[in-house]
Structures are given as C-alpha cells and as structure tokens.
Amino acid sequence: MEFDYFRTQDNVPNNTNNRQGLLASGWRPLQREFDFGYFAELMSKDSRELSQKTFNLVSNLAETLGRNNYAWWANLLNLASENTRYEVEKYWNFITPEPIYPDYRYKEVIATETPIVQFVSRNSIPIEYVLNRLQEITVLRVLNLLAAPDIITQYYSEREFYFPVDRFLNWERLDVINTVYAYWSKHDIWLQIDPYDRGKRQYTLMAKNLTPLINKATYDLAVMLSGYQSRVGKVHSQFSIRSFPADIQSFTDNVQQAILDQQQLAVLVHGEPGTGKTAWTQAVAKEILVPLGYVIFILDHDAIANFVPPTYLEKICIIINEADNLAQNRSSEIAQSNNKTEHILSLLDGTLYQSVIDDSGIQINQRLVILMTCNTTERLDPAMLRKGRVDLMYEFIQKFV
Numbered sequence: 001m002e003f004d005y006f007r008t009q010d011n012v013p014n015n016t017n018n019r020q021g022l023l024a025s026g027w028r029p030l031q032r033e034f035d036f037g038y039f040a041e042l043m044s045k046d047s048r049e050l051s052q053k054t055f056n057l058v059s060n061l062a063e064t065l066g067r068n069n070y071a072w073w074a075n076l077l078n079l080a081s082e083n084t085r086y087e088v089e090k091y092w093n094f095i096t097p098e099p100i101y102p103d104y105r106y107k108e109v110i111a112t113e114t115p116i117v118q119f120v121s122r123n124s125i126p127i128e129y130v131l132n133r134l135q136e137i138t139v140l141r142v143l144n145l146l147a148a149p150d151i152i153t154q155y156y157s158e159r160e161f162y163f164p165v166d167r168f169l170n171w172e173r174l175d176v177i178n179t180v181y182a183y184w185s186k187h188d189i190w191l192q193i194d195p196y197d198r199g200k201r202q203y204t205l206m207a208k209n210l211t212p213l214i215n216k217a218t219y220d221l222a223v224m225l226s227g228y229q230s231r232v233g234k235v236h237s238q239f240s241i242r243s244f245p246a247d248i249q250s251f252t253d254n255v256q257q258a259i260l261d262q263q264q265l266a267v268l269v270h271g272e273p274g275t276g277k278t279a280w281t282q283a284v285a286k287e288i289l290v291p292l293g294y295v296i297f298i299l300d301h302d303a304i305a306n307f308v309p310p311t312y313l314e315k316i317c318i319i320i321n322e323a324d325n326l327a328q329n330r331s332s333e334i335a336q337s338n339n340k341t342e343h344i345l346s347l348l349d350g351t352l353y354q355s356v357i358d359d360s361g362i363q364i365n366q367r368l369v370i371l372m373t374c375n376t377t378e379r380l381d382p383a384m385l386r387k388g389r390v391d392l393m394y395e396f397i398q399k400f401v
Contacts (some may be wrong), residue, residue: 276400
C-alpha cells in the first residue's frame with residue numbers, strides 16, 4: 001500500500017451527533033472486504049507479523065472463553081463486548097487492504113477555496129480576486145466534466161464511511177465533516193474536499209495528468225483585469241476579421257500561421273486612433289485564439305505590474321492596449337516617474353515568471369501569445385522593438401468604423 005501523505009486524522013473529535021448526522025445524510029459505514037491476493041501477499045512478505053497478530057487474537061479469545069470465575073454463558077456474552085470487538089476489528093483491518101487514497105504519484109495539483117469572497121476597498125483593487133475566481137471556475141468546471149465518481153469516502157471518528165454513488169447529486173449537497181476523498185478510475189484523478197468555517201470548502205484535484213481536463217474546462221474563457229471592472233467571462237467582438245481591409249486580413253493570416261508555428265509570439269499593431277487596432281485584437285482573440293484553446297487576458301496599466309500567467313493554463317493570450325503609454329522610453333523624464341516597461345519586457349521574455357520553477361504541481365510547456373496596440377512606436381522604449389521580442393508588427397492606416 002502506498003504511503004498516504006495527504007490524509008490527516010489527528011485531532012478528529014469523537015462526536016456521536018456528527019456520526020449520526022452522516023448516517024442521516026446518506027453516508028454508510030465502509031466495510032473492508034477480504035482479498036485473497038492481498039492476504040497471500042501478506043503471508044509471503046510479512047508472515048512473522050501476521051503470525052504474531054493471529055496468535056494474540058486467538059490468545060485473547062481463549063482467555064475470554066476460559067475464565068473460571070464466570071459462568072460459561074457469561075464468557076460467551078463477553079465475546080460481544082466492546083473490547084473483544086475492538087481486537088477483532090483491529091485484526092480484520094490488518095489482514096484486509098485499506099481503502100485507496102492518493103499518493104505521491106499524483107503530482108499535478110490544482111486547488112481552490114469556494115465560494116470565493118470579494119473584498120473591495122479604495123486601497124484594494126480586486127485583481128487577485130478575479131484570478132482566484134478563474135481558478136475556482138476551472139476546478140468546478142473540471143468536476144462537472146468528471147460527473148459522478150467511482151467512490152466517495154470520508155474518515156471520521158476512527159471509522160471509514162462511503163457515500164453511495166447512485167445517490168450522489170452534486171458536491172454542494174454532500175455532507176462534509178472531515179476530509180472527503182473521491183476517485184475517478186477512468187481519468188485516474190482524485191478529489192480532496194476539506195471543510196472550513198462558515199460553509200467554505202477547499203477542493204483539491206490531484207492527477208498524473210490534469211492538462212487535458214483543464215484545457216476543456218477553460219475553453220472560451222476570457223479575463224479582464226482592469227481595476228474595479230475586472231471580471232471573468234467571454235471575449236466579445238463587435239467586428240469580424242473579414243470586415244477589416246484586405247491588407248489587414250492578409251496580415252492576420254500571417255499572425256494565425258505564426259500562432260500555429262511558434263511557442264511564444266508577440267504582435268504589435270500601431271496607428272492613429274480610430275483605425276481599429278483594439279477591435280482587431282478582439283476579433284483575433286475570438287475567431288483564432290479561442291478556437292485553439294487559448295485563455296484570453298486583457299490587462300490594463302495597473303494589472304500589468306502584478307500579473308503572472310497562471311501556471312496551470314497551457315495556452316494564454318495577453319492583450320495590452322495603449323502599450324506606448326506603458327512601455328515608454330526609459331530615458332525620458334516622464335517614463336521614469338510612471339513606467340511599466342520592465343514588466344512588459346518580462347512578459348515578452350518570460351524572465352519574470354520563469355526565473356524560478358516550482359518543484360510541485362502542474363508543469364506545462366506553456367504557449368503564450370501577446371497582442372499589443374499603440375498609437376505610435378516613437379515613444380516605445382527601444383528594448384521593446386529589439387529583435388526577438390516583437391515578432392510581427394503592422395501599421396493600421398485606414399480609419400475603421
């Protein structure tokens with residue numbers, strides 16, 4: 001049996017009312033079944049311990065039946081005592097396999113507390129809330145894709161309980177007193193539910209490969225990080241790519257091919273206000289990137305300073321409008337007082353969030369597309385336009401309505 005380092009059983013209160021509450025809400029005691037294969041392996045690999053425990057049990061039963069200071073019928077009744085039942089149950093638990101639990105092989109982990117609570121103040125713009133909300137949506141969508149599990153167990157008051165799968169409706173209605181585990185054999189994936197105060201819970205998904213399910217769960221999602229307007233939703237595009245001038249459509253074809261060919265791509269479009277730059281980024285996101293499975297992030301000036309692409313997402317598109325107001329030439333006096341150039345360069349290079357690699361959780365070879373707009377390239381820091389940072393650049397000339 002693999003070592004279970006997720007499982008915690010310390011300081012569990014022995015509360016009869018809670019146990020009765022579990023039974024009333026549909027949970028049932030989990031009876032461990034005898035397995036000949038497991039018992040045979042126990043005999044071959046741990047015969048000494050098996051012999052000792054068997055001898056101890058037989059000795060205790062013989063001592064109970066052979067007491068001389070009690071009548072024979074009293075000795076028989078004593079076989080049903082709590083102490084004797086405890087010894088028999090302890091021996092049974094030794095010779096039968098434990099219920100399965102996640103172990104060290106399930107290295108990919110994504111967790112969320114739910115429900116996510118938003119705290120808003122003048123000093124706290126809820127960008128972090130939106131990113132947490134995105135992670136919550138991802139986990140809950142994965143659970144919807146998985147549907148009912150093969151088994152649901154809960155350890156409480158020194159006993160194992162299970163919830164009949166045919167009675168399972170949803171996770172919100174499941175009575176959770178201690179840690180709950182659920183398992184889907186088809187996907188080889190585990191769910192761990194930990195209860196908190198005031199009805200909050202933490203859902204933790206563990207698997208050897210979570211990426212395919214996460215990709216399905218995050219399909220068509222878009223995130224706008226813009227102060228108090230931050231939210232999770234879908235990309236809205238008022239215009240289609242075919243409504244743009246022919247030269248821009250041709251440039252878009254080049255962008256689409258580069259998205260398919262490159263692991264990381266940065267595109268900069270520039271032109272006077274009203275030439276359709278922002279509308280074009282929305283159209284590319286909706287018609288090209290979303291169908292390819294990209295999650296879209298639209299960042300404003302404040303969000304860029306603190307944004308790190310979520311590591312559990314395989315494909316990310318970042319849209320930065322008015323980049324010339326953010327990545328200004330650092331030699332100018334204005335740019336030195338309020339400049340986001342270093343943050344944008346870090347996103348383009350991947351140096352900021354790839355400088356330290358997490359040694360646990362989901363490790364994905366992430367694909368990144370960055371779409372930027374600006375009115376003029378003259379104010380941009382020269383480092384922005386250095387070869388290897390911006391792959392494609394195009395000027396929008398015609399007025400677009």
